[in-house]
Each structure stands twice: as C-alpha cells, then as structure tokens.
Amino acid sequence: MQVSYIQVAIPVPMRQLFTYIVPLTISDDEIQIGARVIVPFSHREVIGIIISTSEVCDIDDKKLKAIIGLVNDNFSFPPALLKFLLRCADYYHHPVGDVLQLALPVLLRQIEQPTIDLATTWHCFVLEQDSKEKLILEKIVKRAPKQAELYNVIKTHPGLTWAEIRTLGYTKPQLNTLEKKKLIEEKQQKAETFVYHQEALAENEKLTLTVEQAVIVSAVKASFDQFSCHLVDGVTGSGKTEVYLQAMEKTLAANKQVLVLVPEIGLTPQMLSRFEQRFHLPICLHHSGLNDKERLQTWLAAQRGTAAIIIGTRSAVFTPLHHLGLIIVDEEHDGSFKQQDSFRYHARDIAILRAGQLNIPIVLGSATPSLETLQNALSGKYQYHQLTKRPGQSTQAKISLINIAQQQMEHGLSGTLKKAIETTLKRGEQALIFLNRRGYAPAINCQECHWVADCQRCNKPYTLHQGKKLLICHHCSSQKRIPYQCPSCGSVRIKPMGQGTEQLEERIGELFADYSTVRIDRDSTRKKGELAKLLQEVSDKKHQLLIGTQMLAKGHHFPDVTLVAVLDVDGALFSFDFRAAEHMAQLLVQVAGRAGRESKPGKVLVQTNFPEHPLLQDLVNNGYPHFAKYALTERKQALLPPFSYQALFRAEANYPSYPEKFLSALTEFTFDGCQFAGPVPAAMEKKAGKYRYHLIVQAKSRKQLHLAIYQLINAIPQNEWQKKVRWTVDVDPLDL
C-alpha cells in the first residue's frame, strides 16, 4: 500500500490531529507509527508524532502541507506506550499533542537532534592482595567513613550512575577522590537488556515474611501475568516495602521490569537504597532532580530494557518500558500524584489503566488509603490486603486532642501544649511542631485604620516574610516592599497579623531559649542540599525543637521525636472542599507514623476549638480505618465521589462576568444521569489578575460523565463567550 497521508499529533492546545502529505521521496517503510516527524505549522516547524497513516484523505490536497522530514533516530513511542497515552488523552479530554509532548523527554522535543550517549557508570577495580590500592583503601576505611561507604555501595552495586550516587547522598568530591586513588573507574553503560542472574537477589537480606505479608506476596505473584490491582493497607513500619520487594522477585526473575512510583523526590533515596540492597540489577531514577540528559538516559534505559527497575515520581508513569511486568505505587493517597495544571492526570489512576492494558498486576500501598481506593478495595474491585501486625520496631504515636476554646493562648500554643513541650525537652527528647503556613505572618495591617496590604492581582493579603524583608503573595508569587506608612491613613503603626512558621520559630526560640530550634519548610530548604543537611542535624540531635509545614509529614522518620504538636486543624473541619477532612486525617496519621520508636513511643497533640467534632472523635478514638469507613458512609449519603463521578470546568478572564457567562451557557445542556453544580466563583475568586469560576458536572456513572464532557466540549465553539475566557476541564478533580 502506498501511504500518502499521515495524521500527526502536534503540541498545540487543540483537540485534533493534523493531516500532512507524505512526499513520494519518502518510502512506506520509513513511516512508523509513534515516530517523530518535522512538520510546518503556522509559519513554524514543529516536532509531531505520527499517529496513523492513510492512502486517501477527504481534505483537498491543496489545503494540505507536506511533512518536512522524519526524525530518523529510532527514538519513537513504542506501540504499547502510544496506545496508553492516547487512552490518557481520551480519559482526561486533553489535547493529544500536549499529552504526547509531556511524555517525551525535553531533548526529544527539539528539532535539533540531541547527541545521545549512554550514561557512564561506576565500577570498582579488583584489588590485589598487598597492593598499594589495598592499603589506601584500608586507610580510607579508618579515616573517611563516608568515602568508604561509597566504595562499598559501588562494590556491591557495580554500574551506578552519578545521578544515582548523588541521590543516595554522596558528593562529587567523594567520588572523585576514589577515582583519583584508582579504586573505582568509569565505564560506558552497555545498551543491553538486563538479564536476571544468580547473584541478582541478595538472599541474605530477605526477611522471613509474617503470615499477612506472605499472603499478599503470593496473591501478587499468583496474578503475575494478568491484571489485578492490590491495595496494601498498613501503617508506617508494617512491612509494606518488604512486601513490594518480595513480590517483585518473580517479575524480575522472568526478565520483566518493575516500575515504582513514589509521591516525592525526597522519598527516592530511601527507596533506591532499599532496592539496591536487595537486587543487584540496574535501577534507574526519574525525578525533577535530574537534568535533561539524565532524564533522556533513564528513558532510553527503560525503553531498551537496560534498566530492571525504574523508580520515579508522578511523570515516571509515562516512561516507555521494554517489558513491564509489575507496577508499584507507594503512598497511593498522596495528592502529589495528581498534576495540578495543564494536563491534570492522576499518576495512580493511569498507572492502573496502564497495568490493565498490559495485563499485569499493580500494587498500591498506603497507611491511609484514599477513599476512592478504599471503596474499590471494599467493593472487591481491588484485592484488599491489610497489614495489622507490625513486624518492625516502629510504633504508631497516639493522637489526642487539646480543647483550646477555653485556654489562654501564647503565640498559638495552649498552656497544655507548652507544658507538654517542656516535659519532652527536659527528658532530652525532641518535639515537632506543625503549622501549615509559611512565612512570618499571613498578613500585615494598620493598627489605626485596619488597612490590610492586599495583593491587587489576587485580592488576598500578602504574606510577610521577615527574613527577606518582603511581602510575598502566596497565590501569584508577586513581591512588594514592606510599606513604612499606611497608604490609607499615613500611620506608621503597621503590624503583622497572625502567625506563620517563620514567626513561630522566633517565638519558640524565645520561649525555650535553652534549646535549639530549627525550621523546615519550603523557604528554609530552597537551597540544594539544605533539606538533607537540616534533617541530618535533627538526627544528630543538634536541635531539640523542629518547626515545619506539611513537608515534614512525608517520608522522614524521627526516632527521637516523641511529641508532635499540630497547632491548627479547624480549617479542615469546616471546609467547602468535601475532601478536606480526609486529607486532615491522612496528615495526622502520617505525622503520627513519623515519631518515636518502640522504646520511646511518641504522642500527637492536636489543638482544636471543636474537640467534639464527630470526624475528629472517630479518628482519635477508632483510628483511620474506622474513620475512613464512616467518611465513606457520609459520601454515599451525599452522593459524592467515589459514589458519583465529577469533572470540573474552570474558566478565567480579566472580567468577572465572562467566565460566569461562559460556564452558565454550558449548563443549558442536559445529559442523562448528570447534574451541574455552579457556576460558582472559585475559592480564590481572583488570582494573578484573573477572575475565576468553576462549574462541576456530576454523574452517576463514568460513562455518562464522559459522554457529557465530550458533548460539552464539542459545543464550546458555539459558545459566544468562548473567545473571552480561558477554560480547562479537570476529570476527577481533587482541588475544588
């Protein structure tokens, strides 16, 4: 057959493919589905992806353009990945060109072809008995423990790349010294697919599974070559990671790859080191700490099958895989799996979709499963496994409430809490104080006329950052100098209002002057390596008081912290967002899992004005699983997700009336089994100068929802306000 036309996906915000003519100079077999192609597009040349080909076309040839050329470097989307991405574009009703673009490494999005060399990897020299190097090594072991540690890591795991070594916490000078001393050498990675071998599994590291763990491992292994979704529900320390490790064995032994998704880059080092210890097989990383070249190298290693295991954050779900056999999603409830702009996918949800397409098992793990996942597990759609016995030494801190309605407060601390902190510090233990508000104060105002410094673009108060001596808007990032005088009445009595972590740090430092305080939030850890440094100082017990935001709730374990204080949870109890209580409960349980050890159990104190609130009571008295079931009954009664399905249309414009009118016009349609809620102003009605409105479409079934979205989007070209607004659609929205 003579291919004459190709349909191409182009990274533009249009929900369509574009047809181009293939010139006769290009032969059929050069045209490959999934390959990159250079095409003219409105006076530019862009990279597109070939989606389909045809011999005939019902568009007049005169209106079509010819392709400029093919990119013949063999880095095309493999058929299975392309099928997956097209399905994702479909599910999220997102422009296909944009989806494909996102899945492509940056270096492959450019017309100039990148020079693609394989990663270089590190190996140890074999050392002769009594050699000079052997003596040097002995010296290093005595004098430079970190270098010796790195040497051992490379020795037990030959073939590590610099990106991996860095992620494991070693520095370039440490690596260079070992190289200079002729202990290690750099080699070009081989482009071979990995093969499981006898030494691949470190048998001695394997733990004897508990009965509960063993049941899960065999269930996953049993569905080794068919789709099945498993929820592993167990608190921190209950042995989930050990389950992942043993469930992977069979997959790897069959020379199939494993994809592991973690919510945050901060969690990759601990996963990487656990996995390296167990498997002596090539592991690749994918996260935002890699540069473009390193990302491309991971992409290629995964596609060629050089990598056996890929560990990555959200977008790693799009990695091409030579022969994928198992997917693991750790901390599946974590909100960071959902992309919150442009292509708003949920990595966990599409990972399940990918596993389904490939007919392979997928394992979701969490101490606090999302209600969506839990419902699927309870209804039998997923296999539900609970780890109730704790094999490890960690303990779960107990959560208690402090009623602050009748207490005298000092800098946000109740008397009860202050006393608890004192007792903890006197015992030589550490305390962690949570406040989910960065900066010094959430606002500044004039003491005379009550003027508040608002960001004009968002109509919200500026946050005071005392350290930087700036007002910063946390919604649009605009900055402003702190005014000396009130612009409204001229008074110089301008004062901070409320309290953020920066101020809390200052006050706590005064209140507990005999102890050292450290603050860990996005501002204090902006510098590369700073977070690791501060965490190290905490574990070295240089600080007794830790102040932090939500950032501290994830992953890190603090064995000497025996008291965790949460200053304010009330916002979550009375939120317009029906998921706020779920998120609060997840946060509290995560925090509780971070503290203490068996010999020193921790406790969590939560300050609230509403200690009688039924959801709080349930969580505190009966634990997360009970709370979650109760919250599910509430959702069922209110017909909210997961008992209904939602999509959110967002619209924004420079005038408030346009987005509202645009969305109102959508509500004139009716669909079977669907209803509209809104349009309503967004929680942040004005942001960065734009007025924002929301419209929710809620349906009884997914099918009805998708049909409605499809028809609504099709009708938008006829909407008279469409040119005046910017709109997006968010399927299964998380933040309303």
Ligand code: ADP
């Ligand atoms: P999670 O991933 O749920 O936090 P881990 O798998 O990291 O749990 O296990 C927590 C601790 O318990 C680790 O120190 C691990 O070595 C230990 N552990 C896990 N499973 C077992 C087991 N079957 N026997 C003994 N120790 C175990």
Ligand code: ZN
């Ligand atoms: Zn004033």
Ligand code: ZN
């Ligand atoms: Zn702003």
